[in-house]
Amino acid sequence: MQARPSILEDRPQGVSQAGQIGVNANFGDYGAYLQQVIDTVSAQWDQIIAQSAVYPKSLTHVLVTFNLRSDGTVEILKVDSDSDKLGKLSAVSAITIPGQAPGFGAWPKDIKAMLGDQQQVQFNFYY
Secondary structure, three states: OOOOOOOOOOOOOOOOOOOOOOOOHHHHHHHHHHHHHHHHHHHHHHHHHHHOOOOOOOOOEEEEEEEEEOOOOEEEEEEEEOOOHHHHHHHHHHHHOOOOOOOOOOOOHHHHHHHOOEEEEEEEEEO
């Protein structure tokens, strides 16, 4: 399954189809790691929606705030939504299901040294 292009993707020529993003050069390897997390969550979310017999309410969104820990596990902190229960469940599951046991994989040592034990992340899901 092919994941959607990401705003973190390396685009050496042309223009970005995404709006402006803030980039901190100190995050080097973290950008690649986060891209892998985004691709995994995106693919999982697409699969959850495709396998569902019912689609979440259209023109709604879910904002999931979570801690991404250095061991690759996640802790859901907050879910804000104007979607229905299915929309919320699909979004949270896309983040929590991919790695069940080891999560998304442990951070390389240089990332852990720079960021500590966890980083707060927010994902928006649009229906």
